[in-house]
Amino acid sequence: MPDSLQDIINWAMPALLITGVAVMAARAIEEEHHSISWEAKKPLIEKYGTWAVNQAEAFCPHNDVACVEREARRLIDTYKQRRAT
Numbered sequence: 001m002p003d004s005l006q007d008i009i010n011w012a013m014p015a016l017l018i019t020g021v022a023v024m025a026a027r028a029i030e031e032e033h034h035s036i037s038w039e040a041k042k043p044l045i046e047k048y049g050t051w052a053v054n055q056a057e058a059f060c061p062h063n064d065v066a067c068v069e070r071e072a073r074r075l076i077d078t079y080k081q082r083r084a085t
Helices: 005-031 038-048 050-059 065-084
Strands: none
Touching: 038 050, 038 065, 050 065
């Protein structure tokens, strides 16, 4: 157990800095995650929905718009089929 306030501060400052760096890295990775451009993604979102396009984008290779469209269509068709039963 820490003996003084200075010991607590000496422990907390590096932990705070490490947490801050981890948050910044996570945000940087999240922003660079998208595999297709917004111009190609927007019509697909309008047609199939955000959820299906994001799931398909995570599955498909980088910059493969045809794959994203095919997978989004498959996901939506499967979703609608399961909801109908």
